[in-house]
Amino acid sequence: MNKQRQKIVVVGLGYIGLPTASILATRGHSVVGVDVKESTVATINSGKIHIVEPDLDVLVRSAVNSGNLKAVLVPEEGDTFILAVPTPFTQKSCADDKIPDLSFIDSATRSIAPHLREGNLIILESTSPVGTTEHIAELLAELRPDLVQSRAGSRSQLSVHLAHCPERVLPGHILRELVDNDRIIGGLNRASAEKARDLYKSFCNGGMHLTDARTAELAKLVENSSRDVNIAFANELSMICDRLGINVWELIELANRHPRVNILQPGPGVGGHCIAVDPWFIVAAAPKEARLIRAAREVNDSKPHWVLERVRSKAERFKNPVIGCLGLAFKANIDDLRESPAxxxxRELIRSGIGRVMACEPNVEEVRDDFPIYDLSQVLRDADILLVLVDHEEFKGIDRELLKEKVVIDTRGVWR
Ligand SMILES: NC(=O)c1ccc[n+]([C@@H]2O[C@H](COP(=O)([O-])OP(=O)(O)OC[C@H]3O[C@@H](n4cnc5c(N)ncnc54)[C@H](O)[C@@H]3O)[C@@H](O)[C@H]2O)c1
Incomplete structure (x- = not known):
């Protein structure tokens, strides 16, 4: 058993909260996982999982069977509270900017407030706009004035510790990365950061980098914005090359021969629920300064429309074209369709009615009731236009002879 066994309350049992709760439980902590969804709580208590992540089912089963993990609908007292709830953006209208939606963080904070005791540690793991950890402290001071300590001559302070430790795991590798990745630990004060570090030490092998909460918040947003800006550059190049009649894949390969140049690969847009979301939190906080970050978002968001225009113009030469869409996931060799530009x-091609659409996604059996999924061989046989949207392994080895009579639009450079 863990020497510093704690009682840990993890609020939000999704892709981040559930693996974290399970690892903590298997390392000997007593973990209470909280989720607002009754079905999620019931599934976890039966030792099963409601999300797709390799090996997570085995870990959850063992955590629940050991008695160290239970799921509940309402928080209870503990030593440490970890918040891992969603932080999406909201948009009043298409013309308005996207702004962070902190309602999940607010309700999670309200739900733990009655159960806090002096000396508790609260860790915000959700990706958050700068100032969110301070915002939680202010909300707690309102909800629990008994936890506010007034000090003569200095600012009053909460008698609980508060830190932001952004999560940077890659879906598909979450269990390994939770343990191996470096951690940025931003405390509202030094004591909070140190207390959070002690907890992470009980299950993390990566380096621990202590800082203040605001820097930690921005660091996570900047990591994803950096990726977004670099992808936008590649996407913009692909559109420039198309106008100038130059092969973008060859161009990038040649430019990358320069010892200090490393251009990424273009695609049909940017998907997933981090890179396409987090840069907006910076734009919302510093709209005048974040010009490049905003432009990158706009370039990446515009790329699917550009691809659609390319298909439309190619489709004009056919009477009733059959359009084969190869890949639906947001990146190669996964089944995750969230925020996928593919x-x-x-969907937009189907709505537009410019032809018959045959979608092929080797990693998915069905897309709810939306549209059927076809075998690759059927699509290769019947399609007039082949639109490559994801660079899945299955597409790479296709016999080029089968493409001879087809119009090919390859957004990923699979058949460059
Ligand atoms: N999924 C990733 O790969 C990833 C990676 C890094 C960071 N993040 C960040 O981590 C945070 C959580 O993301 P996720 O992917 O785990 O989300 P998720 O949607 O998979 O899970 C969130 C869970 O929180 C629950 N929930 C919502 N409000 C609640 C409340 N008030 N009390 C209790 N439970 C509540 C939901 O029912 C859901 O089960 C987000 O800020 C996200 O940006 C996610």
């Missing part, structure tokens, strides 16, 4: 493009 899915957005396929």
């Amino acid at each position: 899915l957005e493009i396929t």
